Amino acid sequence: MLKKEHVISWLSESFSVLEENRQYLTQLDTAIGDADHGNNMYRGFKKVNEQLPALEGKDIGAVLKAVAMTLISTVGGASGPLYGTFFLQAATKCTGKDELTPQEVSVMFKAGLQGVKMRGKAQPGDKTMIDVLEPATTTLSELVEKGEPLDIAIKEAVSVAMEKLKETIPMIAKKGRASYLGERSKGHQDPGATSSMFILEAFSKAIS
Amino acid sequence: MKKLINNPDDIIKEQLEGMQAAHPDLIKVNFEPYYITRAGGPVKGKVALISGGGSGHEPMHGGFVGHGMLHAACPGEVFTSPTPDQMHLAAKAADGGAGVLNIVKNYTGDVMNFEMAAELAMADGIKVQNIVIDDDIAVKDSLYTAGRRGVGSTVLIEKICGAASEEGYDLQSLSALCRTLNQNGRSMGMALTSCITPANGSPSFDIGDDEMEIGIGIHGEPGIQREKIKTVDEIAEMMTVSILEDAAYSRALKEWDFEKNEWVEREIVDEPFKKGDKVIAFVNSMGGTPVSELYGVYRKVAQVTEKFGVKIVRNLIGPYITALEMQGCSITLMKVDDSMIKLWDAPVKTPGLRWGV
Ligand SMILES: Nc1ncnc2c1ncn2[C@@H]1O[C@H](COP(=O)(O)OP(=O)(O)O)[C@@H](O)[C@H]1O
Ligand SMILES: [Mg+2]
Numbered sequence: 001m002l003k004k005e006h007v008i009s010w011l012s013e014s015f016s017v018l019e020e021n022r023q024y025l026t027q028l029d030t031a032i033g034d035a036d037h038g039n040n041m042y043r044g045f046k047k048v049n050e051q052l053p054a055l056e057g058k059d060i061g062a063v064l065k066a067v068a069m070t071l072i073s074t075v076g077g078a079s080g081p082l083y084g085t086f087f088l089q090a091a092t093k094c095t096g097k098d099e100l101t102p103q104e105v106s107v108m109f110k111a112g113l114q115g116v117k118m119r120g121k122a123q124p125g126d127k128t129m130i131d132v133l134e135p136a137t138t139t140l141s142e143l144v145e146k147g148e149p150l151d152i153a154i155k156e157a158v159s160v161a162m163e164k165l166k167e168t169i170p171m172i173a174k175k176g177r178a179s180y181l182g183e184r185s186k187g188h189q190d191p192g193a194t195s196s197m198f199i200l201e202a203f204s205k206a207i208s
Numbered sequence: 209m210k211k212l213i214n215n216p217d218d219i220i221k222e223q224l225e226g227m228q229a230a231h232p233d234l235i236k237v238n239f240e241p242y243y244i245t246r247a248g249g250p251v252k253g254k255v256a257l258i259s260g261g262g263s264g265h266e267p268m269h270g271g272f273v274g275h276g277m278l279h280a281a282c283p284g285e286v287f288t289s290p291t292p293d294q295m296h297l298a299a300k301a302a303d304g305g306a307g308v309l310n311i312v313k314n315y316t317g318d319v320m321n322f323e324m325a326a327e328l329a330m331a332d333g334i335k336v337q338n339i340v341i342d343d344d345i346a347v348k349d350s351l352y353t354a355g356r357r358g359v360g361s362t363v364l365i366e367k368i369c370g371a372a373s374e375e376g377y378d379l380q381s382l383s384a385l386c387r388t389l390n391q392n393g394r395s396m397g398m399a400l401t402s403c404i405t406p407a408n409g410s411p412s413f414d415i416g417d418d419e420m421e422i423g424i425g426i427h428g429e430p431g432i433q434r435e436k437i438k439t440v441d442e443i444a445e446m447m448t449v450s451i452l453e454d455a456a457y458s459r460a461l462k463e464w465d466f467e468k469n470e471w472v473e474r475e476i477v478d479e480p481f482k483k484g485d486k487v488i489a490f491v492n493s494m495g496g497t498p499v500s501e502l503y504g505v506y507r508k509v510a511q512v513t514e515k516f517g518v519k520i521v522r523n524l525i526g527p528y529i530t531a532l533e534m535q536g537c538s539i540t541l542m543k544v545d546d547s548m549i550k551l552w553d554a555p556v557k558t559p560g561l562r563w564g565v
Pocket of ligand 1: 076079080119127175
């Protein structure tokens with residue numbers, strides 16, 4: 001079971017890891033983007049983190065919706081509307097719920113992923129956050145279907161995500177700012193895929 | 209990093225405070241969230257022309273708010289798209305009842321944020337159209353990239369469409385004009401040095417003393433190609449020829465369909481320049497290049513266009529769409545007809561561009 005307390009600690013863990021890796025993410029975005037991804041994510045999740053005390057009594061849907069609105073209005077860039085849409089769509093699957101079964105968690109991730117794909121139109125292999133979010137979501141839902149407990153399923157999803165993250169290095173970017181570099185985008189890990197990885201890790205940490 | 213700043217976290221706010229203090233007769237700055245409107249409030253019965261983008265490109269866009277140009281502008285963090293709540297509130301503040309046209313530069317973030325903003329404003333009953341500007345020919349195709357970036361044409365389009373709004377164009381005809389101007393304009397940029405964003409404090413890319421970066425955007429991102437530096441004649445000729453000889457460019461851009469009530473992709477083709485075309489030539493500094501050097505560039509642009517048989521009927525020379533302190537320039541050529549020239553000549557009174565008044 002995923003309790004609403006877990007969701008709150010997922011979000012605060014996300015802030016911690018993004019704060020810790022602010023410079024690292026910006027460095028990755030310096031190589032193939034415009035050097036702001038770490039700053040964008042830090043700004044957004046700092047605001048989310050500040051709001052957490054006020055969200056503690058709320059149901060999971062309401063918490064995720066509030067997170068979405070905060071990210072949409074503070075992150076900016078490409079990642080703002082994308083992560084905002086992720087949480088907004090995820091929220092629609094948790095309306096009024098104080099806890100989620102592993103199946104419901106998998107449905108929540110799928111809805112979030114679908115939202116990002118709708119908004120950004122990226123496919124796996126385009127060197128974006130989709131290259132981490134999609135395989136992680138697939139792994140999670142397959143394991144949950146098999147009856148694995150949530151913490152085991154998410155651990156496995158994180159380790160798959162870690163491998164897939166490394167696979168973004170040789171890719172040529174086809175979406176977002178990095179796509180302007182063409183061949184020159186090879187050899188660099190995608191910043192958005194990296195922040196997705198951190199957020200998934202934070203989820204795993206929050207429930208174990 | 210050497211910059212005239214206090215704390216890097218406060219620069220957007222402080223610089224907007226400075227703008228407000230300098231131009232209370234022209235603009236009004238809203239601080240939470242950030243957007244800039246005309247001092248006189250919404251203009252009744254005229255389509256509100258709004259743009260926005262990351263900060264660091266000044267005077268664009270905030271410096272173009274005022275009579276004859278924009279009705280509102282939304283500044284983001286440095287080089288980062290503003291957010292939908294800013295754009296939504298700017299639309300509400302600027303709408304004079306005739307609807308809103310958002311001029312959106314083609315960057316993934318800007319496009320998505322403006323889409324969400326248009327949806328929010330439409331939910332309030334405001335008629336909104338988004339027209340995407342994509343004129344940077346350094347980006348060759350739209351199949352394997354996010355498509356051509358919006359650069360220099362944006363400035364010329366904001367001026368011409370601003371004048372058309374004053375003339376009373378309705379939302380549909382203003383959108384059509386904006387789309388046509390985008391199809392008519394092509395740009396290319398280059399850099400001699402990188403820029404330093406205040407939040408990072410170090411150059412966005414490394415470049416040798418004897419190197420230049422060709423095909424840059426306006427965000428300190430690397431360009432398409434790195435070369436040994438050449439003379440201004442060689443550089444300006446290469447850029448102007450690339451623009452003049454750029455083949456037809458086809459891609460799909462999203463616009464709102466008022467009948468279907470949804471976003472639709474419109475297939476749009478930019479035809480290449482041809483002999484006899486009349487153009488506005490815009491030579492722009494990326495921030496660090498002095499105006500004197502821009503005239504060195506313009507000299508060659510004028511020679512090359514003349515040889516090609518294209519006539520420059522108006523020009524704009526100076527720093528108008530910049531990338532902080534980056535040294536470098538961009539060249540834009542935009543084909544215009546007589547009615548567009550008339551709109552170009554119409555009075556404009558903004559902090560960044562002013563004539564005829
Ligand atoms: N169309 C898209 N779909 C999914 N993810 C995208 C898309 N475009 C960009 N991204 C992700 O966004 C990240 C960049 O985010 P950020 O630097 O915050 O925004 P910006 O590119 O506007 O500066 C990229 O590394 C990539 O993972
Ligand atoms: Mg970026």
